[in-house]
Amino acid sequence: MDSQNEQEELEIDWKCNSLWTVEYPKNDKIGKLLSHFSMIPVIAPFALLLVLILKRNFASFCCLTGLVASTLFCRVLKSYFRHPRPDAGHSASHGKFGFPSDHSMSIAVLVVFVLHYSRKLDSICLRAFANLSVVALSILVIVSRVYLQYHSLGQVLAGYVFGILFAFVWLKASKPAKKHFQSASKRIAQKSTKFEKLTVVLFFAGEEIKMKKNGKKDENKSS
Template sequence: MEPAQELKWSSFSLTHVQYPSGDLLGKLLAFISLTPLAIAVCLFTLIAFRRDMHTIFFSIGLILNEAANYTLKHIIREPRPLKRSEEMTVEFGMPSSHSQFMWFVATYLMFFITFRLHHGSNNNSIFEGVWRYFLIINGYLCAAVVCVSRVYLEYHTSWQVIVGGLLGSVFACGWFAMVQLVFTPLFPIICSWPICELLMLRDTTLIPNVMWFEYTCYRSESRTRQRKLTSMKSQ
């Protein structure tokens, strides 16, 4: 009777992050390196509950960015650092997918804040300007820290994260230009399709401050219903 074949176990590379035992900085950077997963979950939640066309097309851009990274990795076929290569389920490291993902997000966020959020009466206020710069700087800072974590934890070389960051930034520039110049004018038409109306997809392009708009609409509707309820009780 032949012995049973030994099972080979694999880790889910999206969440399985290792760090040196007892290294507090490594542990912190391991958590930080999961930022792309947190962003993906947030985007899925936004799409499910807000159903905004810009969020959907931003997510499509991220998916295409990841597909390009996967393709390039299997074309270039550059291995990860030797100390880590035996533990990786995907042995190729050029370019870094984490770096490419984060720099795509940071660069797209910068363009979105600069070109999309420029309407409204509060646009020239000091608070508005400081808030914009705060978001942009923190987006790039977060991307840089994730890159540092991938090198520190020996998942990638410095050159692999640099190339990934450059590619992510370039893809973000191109995709934002396409969304802004090509797709955005088509959003009203797309949203009028029966399937999009069924899914309640919406275009918020002409609304400068979506949160304030929704807040005022909810408040107005709540007050109207409260007046009707009071009127019904008094009759």
């Protein structure tokens, strides 16, 4: 009877974050804040995809493909080790297995990529800010996964180590693809000019509106 009462007292009243399927202890402000930081590895690929579309640089391409590949590799490792997550009583399931942590693995990959490519930044202050920010965010991600009881400390540390090793291998393996990426990017840019005269493209780009405004200005000047 006493053990049953103790178990009920230890049970946590989990509340799901309104933005993500991440649960935190109810009325726990730190847990709620960490639930947001916990999703940084999930948001990062979409941010990199946007940068890739706008900038079409190899760094964003390498980072994006590396994050996707590391996530797939982590799923393979999880199915191999089949190590269960902590039994915390979450209602929102993130999968049965938790070794290694894919969130900590992804953020470790991102840390290595940022530290590597930030060396090309001319501004020392900007380079220091980028490096410090990504390291601080990685710590918050690791702490959040353990604090919210989605992973044990061993699972997140293992994910971080696997992520660092994977990132170095990916950077080395992706070097030969740089020339192919640059040539493909140029071809895409050349072919995309064919679509620039389409009315639909001009409309969503806002060029058609500019043309109409300029046309009205010319009419007013002529009158």
